[in-house]
Amino acid sequence: MSRVYKILGLDEWREALRTGRFAGSAVDLQDGYIHLSTADQAQETASRHYAGRAALVTLELEADDLGEALRWEPSRGGALFPHLYGVLDVGLVRAVRQAPLGADGVPHVDLGA
Template identity: 70%
Template sequence: MTPIYKILSRAEWEAALQAGRFTGSAVDLADGYIHFSTAAQAPETAARHFAGQDGLVVLEVEADDLGEALRWEPSRGGDLFPHLYADLEAKAVRRVLAAPLGADGVPQLDLST
């Protein structure tokens, strides 16, 4: 099993639940795929792209459930990041975790629970 993670606003997730699918945040739509991170990559993603943003959640998805639409592509520092070239069906989300801001303004991710 390979869990991967998507950080987004609670409002975006609630809209996706209503629609039955998540089509992507603004950056995803601009890039043409939904950005995910591995557990090891997610803290840096949170610090780099979501600092100061409150009301975030983290979606946990099993990479193997996404089929051929998921591609592992080089990004930051040559690391391979999971990119989904399709909508994310809400039923594919295994867990939704809160990501409260820490004292440093960075969303705190507890992916182990």
């Protein structure tokens, strides 16, 4: 099994639960896919893109459940990141964990390990 993760605002997650689907955060919609991270990438993603943001959660997904809509593509630095080309069905979410801000202002990504 290969797990991938999505960091998003608690308000976005609540809306996804209400509708049963998550189409993406603003940056996802702009880029045309939902940005995901591997376990090794998630904390750096939180540091780079979510510093100072409170009320975040981390969704845990099984990569195989996402099918062909999941593509592994290089980032600017060359590392492969998982990108979901499509809407995420909330029924595919394996776990949801809070990502509280640390004293340094960076969200702490709990991957349950």
